[in-house]
Amino acid sequence: MRNIKLTVAYEGTAYNGFQRQLNGIGIQQILEVRLAKLFGHELKMSGAGRTDKGVHAYGQVVNFMTNGTIPAQRIPLGSRGLLPDDIVITEAQEVDENFHARFDSTSKIYVYKIYPHVVPNLFLRNYAWHIWKDLNIDDLQEATQHILGTHDFSAFCAAGTSPPLSPVRTLIAVQCQFDGDILEISFWGTGFLYHMVRNLTGTLVEVGLGAHSVKDFKRILTSCERKNAGITAPAHGLYLKEVIY
Amino acid sequence: MRNIKLTVAYEGTAYNGFQRQLNGIGIQQILEVRLAKLFGHELKMSGAGRTDKGVHAYGQVVNFMTNGTIPAQRIPLGSRGLLPDDIVITEAQEVDENFHARFDSTSKIYVYKIYPHVVPNLFLRNYAWHIWKDLNIDDLQEATQHILGTHDFSAFCAAGTSPPLSPVRTLIAVQCQFDGDILEISFWGTGFLYHMVRNLTGTLVEVGLGAHSVKDFKRILTSCERKNAGITAPAHGLYLKEVIY
Numbered sequence: 001m002r003n004i005k006l007t008v009a010y011e012g013t014a015y016n017g018f019q020r021q022l023n024g025i026g027i028q029q030i031l032e033v034r035l036a037k038l039f040g041h042e043l044k045m046s047g048a049g050r051t052d053k054g055v056h057a058y059g060q061v062v063n064f065m066t067n068g069t070i071p072a073q074r075i076p077l078g079s080r081g082l083l084p085d086d087i088v089i090t091e092a093q094e095v096d097e098n099f100h101a102r103f104d105s106t107s108k109i110y111v112y113k114i115y116p117h118v119v120p121n122l123f124l125r126n127y128a129w130h131i132w133k134d135l136n137i138d139d140l141q142e143a144t145q146h147i148l149g150t151h152d153f154s155a156f157c158a159a160g161t162s163p164p165l166s167p168v169r170t171l172i173a174v175q176c177q178f179d180g181d182i183l184e185i186s187f188w189g190t191g192f193l194y195h196m197v198r199n200l201t202g203t204l205v206e207v208g209l210g211a212h213s214v215k216d217f218k219r220i221l222t223s224c225e226r227k228n229a230g231i232t233a234p235a236h237g238l239y240l241k242e243v244i245y
Numbered sequence: 246m247r248n249i250k251l252t253v254a255y256e257g258t259a260y261n262g263f264q265r266q267l268n269g270i271g272i273q274q275i276l277e278v279r280l281a282k283l284f285g286h287e288l289k290m291s292g293a294g295r296t297d298k299g300v301h302a303y304g305q306v307v308n309f310m311t312n313g314t315i316p317a318q319r320i321p322l323g324s325r326g327l328l329p330d331d332i333v334i335t336e337a338q339e340v341d342e343n344f345h346a347r348f349d350s351t352s353k354i355y356v357y358k359i360y361p362h363v364v365p366n367l368f369l370r371n372y373a374w375h376i377w378k379d380l381n382i383d384d385l386q387e388a389t390q391h392i393l394g395t396h397d398f399s400a401f402c403a404a405g406t407s408p409p410l411s412p413v414r415t416l417i418a419v420q421c422q423f424d425g426d427i428l429e430i431s432f433w434g435t436g437f438l439y440h441m442v443r444n445l446t447g448t449l450v451e452v453g454l455g456a457h458s459v460k461d462f463k464r465i466l467t468s469c470e471r472k473n474a475g476i477t478a479p480a481h482g483l484y485l486k487e488v489i490y
Contacts, residue, residue: 009366009367010367011367011368056368076364080365085365085367085370086367086370087367088364088365088367090364119321119333119335120325120330120333121254122254122255122256122330122331122332122333123256123301123372125330125331127368180425
């Protein structure tokens with residue numbers, strides 16, 4: 001049996017998240033069903049990270065075992081006609097039989113895109129969060145520096161979910177900069193709580209809007225209380241950018 | 246009666262072009278029907294330019310007469326809840342009663358976006374033409390300089406349509422440059438034949454791919470024969486950027 005690792009980009013708008021599930025179509029399901037035609041047998045894939053409904057990916061990673069003979073480098077082109085046009089395999093390689101997309105990942109990079117402008121840009125409506133009031137970018141950037149490093153991120157964990165074994169996570173780097181008109185906040189971390197990036201972003205934007213000071217933001221983090229933090233930023237601004245091994 | 250001028254941005258993907266028509270929904274129809282609620286009576290709009298099915302606009306201009314009393318500057322915000330999220334009014338002003346969006350326009354700028362990369366970018370699939378082979382940008386840029394000025398553009402007129410009164414048009418400026426990964430060709434002209442921008446772009450891309458030399462391109466233009474020119478570039482890469490008065 002060969003172990004194949006795929007890097008997959010997708011637009012999440014039309015899907016009910018990445019994972020195979022009972023309610024609605026997950027991207028994993030599309031990949032398993034459509035690529036089965038290329039390999040001649042049923043496929044069971046493991047994905048590096050879940051992404052929620054509406055969340056996008058530049059570099060989701062999946063792996064699966066196959067006895068199909070198609071060379072790995074032919075998979076990106078060979079899959080193009082089989083996959084819908086909002087899911088693209090950008091890379092494929094044969095890896096060691098022990099490689100596991102989820103368990104072997106050492107860190108991940110998520111990017112959140114914000115479009116701060118009084119008039120919405122309709123071409124970004126599914127790709128960036130539109131904030132129509134002025135943002136204080138200096139404050140927002142200063143606040144991001146407080147989440148660098150290892151912290152208990154309970155304040156930014158999804159409300160109403162059962163708490164994870166440990167709410168401590170490490171952010172290796174956080175950047176906040178404009179790419180043209182779009183403000184991109186990137187979070188490079190060894191692990192993330194459920195909704196952590198969206199909750200951090202929602203609260204950071206509230207800092208930018210003046211609803212919290214940078215000091216408040218620091219206090220919210222150390223309070224470890226979800227109720228002190230801000231809103232959950234919408235899914236459509238979030239991208240799983242890269243999975244690192 | 247007041248004469249209102251609107252600047253409208255839209256994504257053309259879901260519509261059958263700008264004009265009101267019998268087959269499918271045109272963007273004009275959506276504007277007329279939805280904005281009627283804001284003005285309290287039926288509206289009859291004139292648009293500065295047609296755009297085909299799939300073509301987008303940053304700055305289409307329309308005007309209409311109304312006896313409604315809503316101040317012009319309130320229209321962009323007031324219309325947001327009435328319009329679908331792929332049509333946005335970006336500006337509105339009250340203009341002289343004689344102003345006509347189409348007849349008073351002195352020039353227009355169209356932009357054509359190309360994504361030259363071996364792997365398609367799925368986030369651009371409705372917004373730029375994906376060319377997966379290498380493009381010779383120097384040749385492509387050199388060729389664009391030959392269409393500057395006043396020419397008989399018959400070679401780039403839509404095939405199978407009845408010829409216009411005169412196929413002579415003037416291009417004031419043509420630019421071809423990268424914005425990030427996207428090659429943008431902008432055409433600023435006093436007038437355009439039907440499909441002229443898409444036919445020019447299709448032929449320019451063929452120059453970039455080496456199918457024609459720059460000399461060939463010049464010969465195609467002066468031949469005034471549609472059959473000598475290249476393919477029609479797809480609609481989804483084209484944008485009506487600005488209408489000038």
